[in-house]
Amino acid sequence: MDTNQWFVETYNGSALMIRVKNTLFDHRGIQHIQIFETESFGKMLVLDGKVQLTERDETFYHEMLVHVPLFTIDNPEKILVIGGGDGGTVREILKHNPSEVLMIEIDRDVVDACRKYIGVDRGSLDDERVTVLFEDGIEFVRNSNERFDAVIVDGTDPNPVSKSLIEEEFYKSCSRITKKIFSTQSQSPFAQGDYLREMLSNIKDAFPHVSIYINFVPTYPSGLWSYIIASNSDIKVDMDVLVKRWEERQINTVHYNPEIHYASFMLPQWLKESVKEILH
């Protein structure tokens, strides 16, 4: 792609265009990886034609994916990340001062390209508490006998690489190795509602306690994004507990705060209706 071209991601009769100044990286391996310098969103990572992050709004996504589950629990010590190749998820996890973070990413090229051209991880993948293994996350959880305080799935859209990440068998394995909390991104409820409902239904079969929360991420389809949080014990958390943990942990954020955490579980009427049969 030449200078001053538009990157276009289409979905469902609509499309998001982002003006691109130049291409920093373009490589076809396990996935088609592209990294662009954009006009007003900073650097942008695209996998198989889909925006994974831009520097301008990646914090909106990563902070909500990580801080909502980790502020829901006491003492997040040992954390597992499935996916998360750009390193933004591990970067946010380290703010909670865990003792151990294990990241399982299938595509080494994504990690290498992001570290070289974007640096979203801000060095966190070099942290001594962090281990990165380049292998299949589904195989890993199937065979693992370890247990983790939190298991966080930071996967891409369903495609040949990530498809099994939304199947029931995967979530049952996750449930077995989750000590306190599980969370995953679950696509746009507005643009990809069928996908959200399929994930929700499969997660509901694997965990007794399940909730959806939502947040605004402008460069993802429709701008509304969803996440599913689940646990083998109750996941409700009071606002005063959130505020107490927020003050204790002294975390700097761009987007997340306890109010947004609380608000993100309040769903519009159409979304409540579309998931109520699955959740009840």
Place this chain on the structure above:
Amino acid sequence: MDTNQWFVETYNGSALMIRVKNTLFDHRGIQHIQIFETESFGKMLVLDGKVQLTERDETFYHEMLVHVPLFTIDNPEKILVIGGGDGGTVREILKHNPSEVLMIEIDRDVVDACRKYIGVDRGSLDDERVTVLFEDGIEFVRNSNERFDAVIVDGTDPNPVSKSLIEEEFYKSCSRITKKIFSTQSQSPFAQGDYLREMLSNIKDAFPHVSIYINFVPTYPSGLWSYIIASNSDIKVDMDVLVKRWEERQINTVHYNPEIHYASFMLPQWLKESVKEILH
């Protein structure tokens, strides 16, 4: 525009594209009015190149613009709407069973075209409690000696027609004729933050009590939209009062519910920071 073309609205190095099946109306008068049949968003109204509504998500906008202020107050009897030519705002207001609704719209062509080609008002502009005057809203509020329980501004992006709708003098006139509550749409905090701050600052000079609330509208720039609510008395409302009014008024909605009302006042950290000097 021919069949299977894309409508494109650009903002700030990005753009939203919506696939269009055909053009139902195209007319240049006070504003350039276009009405399209789209592939997956139903009919769409565009003014001066900017999406004003699509059938698929107009409820997200109209319900939040109207129900947040009207559920904040007791007995909304007499309501003033400035703008709102498509009729969606009046349609939502009538659900609160007011005694009188006055709508002041400068561009008669918008009202006529929307009634003929979209029908978003669902007949509400013919309701006997509703009066529509085709005149300048700024002149109207400047000269009015009436007082209204609620004043709701449903204006377009700032342009030669609507520019004065964001000036301090207009808000001071609104304050004088507002008995209980004032609200206005205030553009995207993500894509048009300067505009939001200018409005907020001018409204703060006209009303002692001012708050921002936000909501998701996928076909507006960035997908995140803001509204400003203001009053000469306190505007805080408890969740139990909202739920009580919600049950009493028996209103059917697509998007709004008391939880979303409450959640819409919770702002992400970057937005809180960007307005805190104006609000405090």
